[in-house]
Amino acid sequence: MHCRRSAWFAIAALALAANAASASQRDDAQPATAKPAQAMPCKDESDWNEATAPRHVFGNTWYVGSCGITAVLITSPEGHVLIDGATEQAADGIARSIEASGHRLRDVRVILNTHEHFDHAGGIAKLQQLSGARVLSRTAALPVLRSGKSMRNDPQHLELKAFPAIPDARRIADDGVVRVGTLTVQVHATPGHAPGSTSFSWRSCEGTDCRQVVYADSVSALADGEYLYSDHPEYRASFESGMQAIADIDPCDILLTPHPSVSALWPRLRGEQPMASEGACRALAESGRQNLQKRLDKESTETPR
Known part of the structure; x- marks a missing residue:
């Protein structure tokens, strides 16, 4: 098993080196010609850094993240969009996964980010360097992405590690649309888990079967140990609005989440559960509301007044 995993990474690494060397000579994206690598099971599906083979999700959508952190590749003939870069340590594995999926890393035109934490943005600087892509983000996340350092307005500030800065990250509107050729990705402002938390939706098709x-x-x-949601009513309100924004995304045919375990992605990719599930976004939002209420209840009973 280890030999097979090493073999596909070695092949992908050779292709990556060749493509990265000419990343500055950007041209139109080429259709995939290589067959995707056989899916390799993870030793630990919660490991943030463990590299794994790419998985085809649906249509032009691919999972290219680590075993425990999602990175999504959305492809088109004119170029690709990558969402998230996982940890700094996982960046090279993501790059190899993109190549192993049969797509060229240098054809990634835009990199997006769900939220400005080291476990989801840590690898973006390296992936930008390798691909030459533009990095786009909502305004709320830009100061952290550009500096690589968390700010006190993030509830987890004291527990968040620094990550490689992306000084040229650019702004996208809270309700903006990212276009790469015929590819259209809708931006949804969903603050809460982090101030810059962002969700995305797009249409993927297999023949005439199209899903959002x-x-x-x-x-x-x-x-962290200091932050109390009960002391920050404005942030709490933005969190609630963010969860409502997720619940309102319709249709929500195929749900992906930054941690694959949250949306049972591995069992779904193995065919053990349906890939599409009606009401998945509403269910995720409701779980978030319950989680926030539990946090508030805990604060009210444990915090001296």
Whole structure:
């Protein structure tokens, strides 16, 4: 098993080196010609850094992340969009996964980010360097992406590691649309888990069977040892509006999340559960609301007044 995993990474690494060397000579994206690597099981499906083979999700949508952190590749003949870069340590594995899926890393035109934490943005700077892509983000996340350092307005600030900065990250509107050729990705402002939390949706087709894929950001109400949601009513209100925005995305045919375990992605990719599930976005939002209420209840009973 280890030999097979090493073999496909070695082949992909050779292709990556050749393409990265000429990344500055950008041309029209080429159709995939290589067959995707056989899916390799993860030793630990929660490991943020463990590299794994690419998985075909649906249509032009691919999972190219690590075992425990999602990165999504959306492809088109004119170029591709990558969402998230996982950790700094996972960046090379993501690059190899893109190549192993039969797509060229240098054809990635835009890199997006669900939220400005090291486990989802840490690898973006390296992937930008390798691909030459533009990095786009909502305004709320830009200061952190450009500096690589968390700010106190993030509930998890004291527990967040620094990551490689992306000084030329550019702004996209809270309700903007990212276009690469015929590819259209809708931006949804869904603040809460982080101030810059963002979700995305797009249409993927297999023949005449078309589905809306939604990559919804995390809805967990986590905090460091100092932050209390009960002391920040404005942030709490923005969190609630973000969860409502996720619930309102319709249709929500295929749900993806930054941590694959949250949306049971691995069992779905193995065919053990349906890839599409009606009401998935509403269910995710409701789980977030319940989680936030539990956090508030805990704060009310544990915080001296």
